[in-house]
Amino acid sequence: MGYDIIGDIHGYAEPLKALLEKMGYERQDGVYRHASRTAVFVGDLVDRGPAQREVVDIVRRMTDAGTARIVMGNHEFNAIAYATPDGDTGDYLRPHTPKNQGQHQAFLDAYADDSAGYRDVIDWFKTMPLWLDMDGLRIIHACWDREWIERVVAAYPTAPYVPPTMLEAAATKGTWEYEAVETLLKGKEVALPIGHVYYDKEGNPREAIRVRWWDETAETFREAYMGPESHRDQVPHHDIGGAHLVDYAVSEPPVILGHYWLEGEVGPLSSNIGCVDYSVAKGGPLVAYRWNGETILSVANFVWEGSSVGGD
Ligand SMILES: [Mn+2]
Known part of the structure; x- marks a missing residue:
């Protein structure tokens, strides 16, 4: 079983479809699937781009059908907090300030006339784990920080899934949950x-x-x-x-990240740390890493759709 780990999409459906097809995924009954491989999305499906709903629909059909898995990005976390009232203050867990609204406007616009669809997609975001620890491969949006992961696991039996109590704590500055989610989803x-x-x-x-x-x-x-x-x-x-x-030994399983808006030549960050976010929302390529069980990441296993230094 191989995994194809796909970078931050941010509402750009065309490179997503092209990349899936380049990797041999075919659309059957509305679902992209591969005969022998599973896609893994690193989060940040939404905000910025022109096709918010189409990206959500493509990825959700895949995860529902079991042809893909996903972890939560900071943009999904923020979307949940933006949609969730704060029981204590009557405001939202992520306040609707002009700045927060502006960052989220493309997504809000896409669901503006469909409140049921909006609630439904937010509920789906809540089902996304903060990380995936699979046999020989790890996936997290920004930073595999073992100390924070262990603390989340010790405090929340549902980990890596985020229960409402953790969501509320993690949306509140000054809590350890806030620091944990900041590090895991936005970086150290x-x-x-x-x-x-x-x-x-x-x-x-x-x-x-x-x-x-x-x-x-x-x-x-x-x-x-x-x-x-x-x-x-x-x-x-x-x-x-x-x-x-962050202590991440070379003997540990490879971990693949998104989030970092990388530019330039595509390739691993170290022998067992890779990032597949190359800034599609700023004109960069949509990148995937095709993992076949190796313990040392290989530049040859990166594929991409769109322009990149080094050619396509
Ligand atoms: Mn991100």
Whole structure:
């Protein structure tokens, strides 16, 4: 049994269909299926792109039929929190601020005249696990942080599925569940040296940066920084001392991620860590990794639809 792990789609149905067909999936009775392989989606099906419902429908038909599996992305988590009232405050778990609404507008528009369909798709998002730990292969949206995973497992018997109590806690800043979901679905952050500030895309000052948690070659904060390239020169050259690293031994099963909006040449991040998000919503390719049981990831097993450095 092989798995084809497919990157963040963000509402772009055309590259999804083309990539499935390139990998030998055929649409039968409305469901894409492969004679001998299973697709795995890394989450972030929605927000941004022009075909929100079509992407959801394609992927959901596959997971319902057992021709695909999926893990939750931060965009699905946010969509659930956006749709869920906060029992304590009467607001929503993710407040409907202009910023939060703006990030979610394409999805909201797609379901604007179909409240039953909206509730139904949110209910489906709630069935997505935070990670998949399969025989010899692991899948998570952003960061396989064993300590957070173990804490979630110890506290929530339904793990890796998110019960309502955990959803509420994870939507509340200051809880450990918030930190856990931030790390697992959005990636590890490291506090900057005291006195240093980083301004994000919205111009908000931040005292921490997201990091290349797999990159043992990064020696400084600037080298370990993960985010828009145009902001990298804000990040100091101070020695990071390995604070960005998440312990993931080379002897552990390969883990495949999405989330990171990578650019440039497609290939593994390390011998057993790979990422299949190459920024389809910014004109990059939709990427998949075709896993056949290997313990060391191979650049030859990446496939993609759309333009990429290195050719197609
Ligand atoms: Mn993401």
